[in-house]
Amino acid sequence: MKNGIKEIARITGYSTATVARALSGNGYCGAEKKEKILSIAKQLNYQSNSSAIALRSGCTKRILFCIPDICNIFYFKMIQGVIEVLENNGYYAMLYTTEKKLAKEIDMIRLLKQKFCDGMIMVSFNFCEENISAIRESGCPVVLTNKYDGQVQGDNFDYIFVDHTYGMALATEHLLDAGCKNIAVVSGDVKEQTTRERLDGYIGTLKKHGLEYDSSRVLDGQYNNDGAYRAFKQFIERGGRADGLIVSNDYAAMGILRFCHEAGIRIPEDLKLVSFDNTDYALCCVPTLTSVDMRQYEIGKYAAEVLLERIQGRKELRNVVMIPKLIKRQSS
Amino acid sequence: MKNGIKEIARITGYSTATVARALSGNGYCGAEKKEKILSIAKQLNYQSNSSAIALRSGCTKRILFCIPDICNIFYFKMIQGVIEVLENNGYYAMLYTTEKKLAKEIDMIRLLKQKFCDGMIMVSFNFCEENISAIRESGCPVVLTNKYDGQVQGDNFDYIFVDHTYGMALATEHLLDAGCKNIAVVSGDVKEQTTRERLDGYIGTLKKHGLEYDSSRVLDGQYNNDGAYRAFKQFIERGGRADGLIVSNDYAAMGILRFCHEAGIRIPEDLKLVSFDNTDYALCCVPTLTSVDMRQYEIGKYAAEVLLERIQGRKELRNVVMIPKLIKRQSS
DNA sequence: GTGAAAGCGCTAACAC
């Protein structure tokens, strides 16, 4: 069953060009012919073929949005930001998860190169020689959501990022203001860029206040709920003491709340808690969580805007840095 | 800058057919020629054009996965189920959010008709004449994740669903077993199919035990956190009493936990709580939540499998019903 | 105003 423009042309006896003109509204077509064509098209339940249009026009009107993990509340607002901007500009967003795997990232870049999409927004924890050079080779518009220092003039990618160091400084300052003397941190693997950047903010702030940095107070909670629970539990059981705690994200903070409940540690009386991300879940906790808003919505929004500008032909580099914001609630 | 098969043929002096054979591995091509072709292809950074292949082959190797709301933990495991199956079969899943809007659903069906994808999995709270007839007209393979009674032999869609009535019966039975005498429900709008199906399970179980159904104990919490919080708060403040509560999902249950904490209602001592969905967040709460697993992972998995079978040519209808499972935890 | 024809990049049938 084929029912393209050709078929309508055959039935009506007009040329394919005329049919195309009637259907698209571009170019002239007599009123009578147009009516007949539209009626036949409706009857045949005609729909244009998106692959043919993409092939012909060289533009798909879609963009690829790669995130490490779709099952993570952190990305909710970022996704919304991206989708809103694209939708307002007649583009579709296709979501893909890379599961933090380089091979999957490379696969997505390959897809991009195959003109599957007009551009890509990529969230990754590991921008390295391999994926960056693949992005360069693709020659297609790309926006990264991390800082990337090796960018050079003429590159085909831009980046948007949030200042993790500053965010951590905000959290640390806040706890110091609240009178905390021993601030512990439940974070992630220091091999990750984000973890290191945040650690800098923590150490820097302590130093600024003339306080000593004690590495035994910095725990690896793997950015997740159970990891945070176990890391802090172990810390306390080994005799660690803290009156302030900074946790990598709201989900992990829920693990801390759970442990503290079991251990009889009162929040905020015994321990003041600050987490990151300021997701909707920060409001659902008992107590509600003080959290550093990492501007996810704006990241998504600007990433999409910057990408569309590139697609529309901008050549100069464009990078945006977002400033985190501390939202105070019951937990501190 | 064009660098397709034609360009490689021009440079090497071979025919496009030979180049295509060398690149795809289909058909014969002399070793020497092949080597030269591959080397030039690499040099030119050649990648096949996905639109051209889709146009030519009539098959895109992608499927559209439409969900009402991507920012909802309920869908996490369903998404994983879908992605896993598709990935194992060489397909890509494209995620789209319809925001519970009929117009967006219709738009997605239009995309499907435009051969944007080979098939579609659609989650909707509102299968009606309009979207179902659009699906029929599309003639493309589709799987719905709700029960749809109007299906007829020859239809191009299948459905997978979970028995909400049974799930609600499980929850109600469990609370009755635990000794509850007054079981309240925080659910959603009865205009929605799901809400009505669950209500049937609640009323049916009460009746089975010779208990009276009191509609004032069934509250509309809009399936969300704040809605549940406010609905239950109002209920209690107006003098409502309950020793058992069934909440529409884990996220909403967190709103109940928050209210109970404020109101000094102890869980499970004063109020036994059962929620739905059994997401990871049920384990993060204090206390951990008894929750009815709605088999989201399996729904996603089977939806993808059934869809692929359709794409591969199955003509008979295929419908699957999943049985929910109660997972007992601290809250009851 | 309308039609004929070329071509986007690829593949497959057929010829040699």
Place this chain on the structure above:
DNA sequence: GTGTTAGCGCTTTCAC
């Protein structure tokens, strides 16, 4: 083994 050619469905000159 390799080349020629037609055509997937659409758009866009260009000619009439």
